[in-house]
Amino acid sequence: MTPPSKLALVPFLSVEGMMKLVLSRGIERVLRELAEAIEEDFRRWPAFDKTPRIASHSPVGVIELMPTSDGALYGFKYVNGHPKNMKEGLQTVTAFGLLAEVATGYPVLLSEMTILTALRTAATSAMAARALAPKNPRAMAIIGNGAQAEFQALAFKAICGIEEVRLYDIDPAATRKCARNLATSGLTLTQCTSAEEAILGAQILTTVTADKQYATILTDNMVGAGVHINAVGGDCPGKTELHRDILTRSSIFVEYPPQTRVEGEIQQLDPDHPVTELWQVLSGAAPGRTDPRQITLFDSVGFAIEDFSALRYVHGAIQGTGLAQMLDMIADPDDPRDLYGMLLRAGAKAAA
Ligand code: NAD
Numbered sequence: 003m004t005p006p007s008k009l010a011l012v013p014f015l016s017v018e019g020m021m022k023l024v025l026s027r028g029i030e031r032v033l034r035e036l037a038e039a040i041e042e043d044f045r046r047w048p049a050f051d052k053t054p055r056i057a058s059h060s061p062v063g064v065i066e067l068m069p070t071s072d073g074a075l076y077g078f079k080y081v082n083g084h085p086k087n088m089k090e091g092l093q094t095v096t097a098f099g100l101l102a103e104v105a106t107g108y109p110v111l112l113s114e115m116t117i118l119t120a121l122r123t124a125a126t127s128a129m130a131a132r133a134l135a136p137k138n139p140r141a142m143a144i145i146g147n148g149a150q151a152e153f154q155a156l157a158f159k160a161i162c163g164i165e166e167v168r169l170y171d172i173d174p175a176a177t178r179k180c181a182r183n184l185a186t187s188g189l190t191l192t193q194c195t196s197a198e199e200a201i202l203g204a205q206i207l208t209t210v211t212a213d214k215q216y217a218t219i220l221t222d223n224m225v226g227a228g229v230h231i232n233a234v235g236g237d238c239p240g241k242t243e244l245h246r247d248i249l250t251r252s253s254i255f256v257e258y259p260p261q262t263r264v265e266g267e268i269q270q271l272d273p274d275h276p277v278t279e280l281w282q283v284l285s286g287a288a289p290g291r292t293d294p295r296q297i298t299l300f301d302s303v304g305f306a307i308e309d310f311s312a313l314r315y316v317h318g319a320i321q322g323t324g325l326a327q328m329l330d331m332i333a334d335p336d337d338p339r340d341l342y343g344m345l346l347r348a349g350a351k352a353a354a
Contacts, residue, residue: 010108010330010332010334011328011329011330011332012108012109012110012111012112012328012329012331012332013110013111013112013317013320013326013327013328013329014111014112014113014326014327014328014329015111015112015113015114015316015320015325015326016114016327017114017116017117019114019320019325019326019327020113020114020117020118020316021117022325023316023319023320023323023325024117024121026323027319029121029156030156030159030160031160032121032319033121033124033125033128033153033156033157033160033161034125034160034161035315035319036121036122036125036311036312036315037125037126037128037129037132037157037161039311039312039314039315040122040125040126040129040307040308040311040312041129041284042311043072043307043310043311043314044129044280044281044284044285044307045281045284045285046072047279047281047285047307049072049073050070050071050072050307050310051069051070051071051072051073052070052258052306052307053069053070053306054258054260054261054264055067055068055261055305055306056068056069057238059238059239062084062086062214063082063083063084063085063086063087063214064082064083064084064238065080065081065082066079066080066081066082066083067079067080068081068304068305068306068309069306070306070307070309070310071104071310072310073104074103074104074105075101075102075103075104075110075310075314076101076102076103076104076107077099077100077101077102077306077309077310077313077314078099078100078306078309079097079098079099079115079119079306079309079313080097080098080099080115081095081096081097081115081119081304082095082096082097083095083212083237083238085212085213085214086214088148088212093116093149094148094149094212095116095119095120095149095150096116097114097115097116097118097119098112098113098114098115098116099112099113099115099118099309099312099313100112100113100313101113101310101313101314101317108332109331109332110317111313111316111317111320111326112329112331113313113316115309115312115313118309118312118313118316119304119309119312120149120150120153121153121157121312122308122309122311122312123150123153123154123234123302123304123308124150124153124154124156124157124158125157125161126257126302126304126308127154127157127158127208127232127234127300127302128154128157128158128160128161128162129161129284130232130255130280130300130302131158131161131162131206131230131232131300132161132162133280133283133284133290133291134230134255134283134290134291134298134300135162135205135206135230135291135298136205136228136229136230136291136294138163139158139162139163139164139205139206139230140164140165140166140205141164141165141166141167141168141203141204141205141206142155142158142164142166142167142168142204142205142206142207142208142232143167143168143169143170143194143197143200143201143204143206143207143208144167144168144169144170144180144200144208144210145170145171145197145200145201145207145208145209145210145211145219145220146171146176146208146209146210146211146212146219146235147169147170147171147173147176147177147179147180148171148176148210148211148212150210150234151169151176151180151210152180152183152184154208154210154232154234155167155180155184155187155189156184156187158206158208159187159188159189162206164189164206165189165190166189166190166191166192167184167189167190167191167192168192168194168199168200168201168202168203168204169181169191169192169193169194169200170194170195170196170197170199170200171211172211174193174195177193177194178193181193197219197220197224198224201220201224201225204229205228205229205230206229206230206231206232207220207225207229207230207231207232208231208232208233208234209231209232209233209234209235209236209243209244210234210235211235211243212235213235213241214238214240214241215240215241216240216241216242216270217236217241217242217243218243218244218245219235219243219244220243220244220245220248221245221247221248222245222247222248222251225248225251225297227295227296227297228294228295228296228297229297229298230291230297230298230299230300231244231248231252231297231298231299231300232300232302233266233267233299233300233301233302234302236265236266236267236301236303237265237266237302237303237304238265239264239265239269241265242266242267242269242270243267244267244299246270246271248297248299249267249268249270249271249275249299250271251297252297252298252299253278253291253296253297253298253299254267254268254275254276254277254278254299254301255277255278255279255280255283255290255298255299255300255301256268256277256278256279256280256300256301256303257279257280257302257303257304257305257307257308258279258305258307259277259279261303261305262277262301262303265303266301266302266303267299267301268301277301280300
């Protein structure tokens with residue numbers, strides 16, 4: 003590990019730096035590598051400190067802190083969720099995060115995480131689907147064509163081999179934007195005018211809408227046997243996307259039950275309704291899909307370990323690239339006890 007004096011300047015990956023990183027490696031490669039990093043950490047789940055995220059709710063949205071540690075590294079993400087922002091020309095979700103060395107407590111990376119959250123959410127969804135969805139899925143419906151949608155489409159292409167994406171949004175402009183952005187992706191794109199049309203022939207149903215309420219994006223009669231549902235948009239108390247009857251017919255897989263029971267689709271169910279933790283499927287401790295007619299549901303809310311894995315991945319990927327700026331954010335006096343003396347000397351230097 004780097005000695006503390008070298009850690010006093012903290013690498014910072016800006017939005018521009020993140021875009022350069024993704025464009026230079028190629029987004030599908032980044033999504034695959036992220037899924038690998040996340041799966042690696044899910045397989046060693048017991049090694050992590052885990053806590054539900056710390057949420058500060060307001061009538062218009064939520065601001066959250068998501069910390070975790072594996073004993074060697076510590077990470078946290080700051081993230082908001084404000085469904086009304088989009089109408090004001092602002093992002094619904096923005097984020098940044100920090101990775102630190104447990105041995106010294108010194109930060110080793112500060113990074114933008116708005117783009118990284120979209121990448122890690124999509125990589126996690128596709129990682130879960132690879133374990134749970136029917137074999138060789140060909141088509142996926144994406145209901146909700148906002149900021150997250152293209153990332154979801156590309157992750158399912160890169161990781162699950164999806165060939166067709168069927169798009170629907172209550173705002174046709176969002177669907178057009180999504181189709182335009184994915185035009186050269188190699189995916190077959192079908193723009194739909196209803197959720198019912200979007201799910202036709204799809205083996206995977208992704209819901210990724212934003213609304214601060216109990217919404218019903220999918221009703222029970224829309225969901226046939228054997229599909230995999232990737233429910234991404236319901237990630238807050240009072241915010242869901244699926245009718246309760248779908249949940250009672252599904253085998254439900256979650257990230258961290260103490261958080262998902264409060265934030266996920268399963269907030270509609272009894273607190274002891276059986277769910278399987280995704281890490282157990284990935285580590286071989288629990289079965290995933292056991293029957294071709296089974297409905298599997300990944301009730302995604304986003305968990306701190308995914309952000310930790312994403313930061314860990316970015317920290318490795320930027321080494322030697324020159325993409326990070328070095329930030330002077332840790333006071334580093336020559337004599338660690340003489341913090342005030344450092345201030346005095348700076349004052350004397352400024353006055354000279
Ligand atoms: P966004 O505001 O950019 O896009 C949401 C889209 O949903 C909009 O285009 C809107 O028109 C559409 N929509 C709303 N109601 C709809 C309905 N009834 N039917 C069809 N479309 C509808 O938001 P985003 O950044 O894409 O995020 C979407 C959701 O995903 C948010 O709720 C966000 O909190 C959640 N999210 C979850 C995770 C996770 O890890 N699970 C991570 C990131 C974001």
